[in-house]
Amino acid sequence: MDFSAPKNGFQAIRFDGDCLKLLDQRLLPAQERWIRVETAAQAAQAIVDLVVRGAPAIGITAAYAAVLAARQRGSNLAAWQADLDLLGQARPTAVNLRWAVERMRSQAATDDGLDPDRLLGLAESIHAEDIDANRTMARLGAELIQAGSGVLTHCNTGSLATGGGGTALGVIIEAARQGRVDQVFADETRPWLQGSRLTAWELARAGVGARVIVEGAACALLASGQVQWVITGADRITANGDVANKIGTYGLAVLARHHGAKFMVVAPQSTVDPAMANGQGIEIEERDPGEIWRAAGLDVAPQGFAAWNPVFDVTPADLVDVIVTERGVHRPPFAFGQH
């Protein structure tokens, strides 16, 4: 595997033989600091704390963490299964996390016990598959974008969110390299600012000029006619094509439709949950309201203050123009339940 090729982005998740190293996304872009993870519990906590985030990236992290856990648990399969439960439950909305955990469990079942080397082989495969999928999606998605287009993206879906070059951001960077994209805009993505902290940083590294906006400016931007494509990733895609993704995605899809821009979702097949008929069944994670208060200069919520902080929403399939996976370009009506 060639993890270093710039065309495939960079690595924010590194399996280092006896530990997993994660680029701490809470501190970017001000600081580039790596966190050392040695146990499943530490990995689960890193996922909960958003040291690592992005649906594909947390799946890969969990896979490598399952390898570390297998070495520590030796023949204690029950303890290892409990470690995997912890990993699988670290965040509820993205399906990739549980998908990766279940693949590791299946490997142990096939091996009839814990074989750390074989588990490492699978974790590396999961990682390598994601890199390949990113590359394929970048190519397929970029082809859809006409020269001279403006694009708007949300949250972070680049190398920090995946194993390789990214999903939506991979498409945008590839399209920019092909000269198809004239202007890139990125929502700052409150409350965690994945856009202004992470996507802006990745685009700068990739040499792609971009402008960050507050979410509230997206409508005026779309009305200005500068954006032809809104492109996002996904945390879960249900059989009918409903898309769970970062809070704010649904609004962008409505605004894109209202202004005649197209809405593209880019996500690997591991994001698809064919067993779920539609998005109504998706559990939406709510996080600490302090993510909202602290921005207002408050360490604690004063008397009478409250916040609602859901971190995902569900975009109905009828607002999605195209879903790109590594298997191809999907258009409505979507039917991800049929394989």
Place this chain on the structure above:
Amino acid sequence: MDFSAPKNGFQAIRFDGDCLKLLDQRLLPAQERWIRVETAAQAAQAIVDLVVRGAPAIGITAAYAAVLAARQRGSNLAAWQADLDLLGQARPTAVNLRWAVERMRSQAATDDGLDPDRLLGLAESIHAEDIDANRTMARLGAELIQAGSGVLTHCNTGSLATGGGGTALGVIIEAARQGRVDQVFADETRPWLQGSRLTAWELARAGVGARVIVEGAACALLASGQVQWVITGADRITANGDVANKIGTYGLAVLARHHGAKFMVVAPQSTVDPAMANGQGIEIEERDPGEIWRAAGLDVAPQGFAAWNPVFDVTPADLVDVIVTERGVHRPPFAFGQH
């Protein structure tokens, strides 16, 4: 004038005989600090710096500042006119500012020179009229809201933004007092966080329970069916009913329409610009992109980073269900050019 009656909100602009005192809105809610303003230049800077903001509030501030300037300029009418130019140009989008400045100029023309006492009388009238208008709009707007409704607001439109009890927030607080409103939601309103800093603080003071959300959560909130009315203020309303207001308002209007919620704009007559046919002519202020970077933990924009920071947008009249002024409840088709 009774400025203290709780029903009419509280005063964030106080003319203190020989100076103007402004509650510094940059520091709320963490600190309640008052700024002393003694000259027109200081008042203009306070408006530029957002010590005081909100279309009606900056108009009132400019009126009182014109009184201070008249005392200082004595018989030097030209110097006073230059002071008023400075005040009128402090911010471009809200029309109330220029409306107040022009009323002060007209008074000087009527008086055939600078009569500080008569100018103070007019400034107090402008302030008192705003308090009265707020009260009338609160009553008219509240009557439109059915019992059991949920409301969502944007930016800050309460006592901090006006001379009295507020525009949109005045309606919401009055409707809550009348038992019409079950739930109040407020956008945090990036980049300046008028919602989480100012509106949340005002609602807490008024004893109205509310929840703050990030702008990205508005679509999921509207889809949940908890909100029947989106209610905002305005910085300028053109003859055809187009509404310039805080960036993000336009998107809320699109999302409200998409989900079957109603969109109400509440603003005094001084916000109406009957000479402007529609919103295309409105100058949209852009502010320091640092308002976006600093939230990402960056003091300066790194190489390759850029931002677009327009602070207002224009909602087309066809997305507005009702405009409430102190003169009445206006419904489409709007015709504010006819008097």
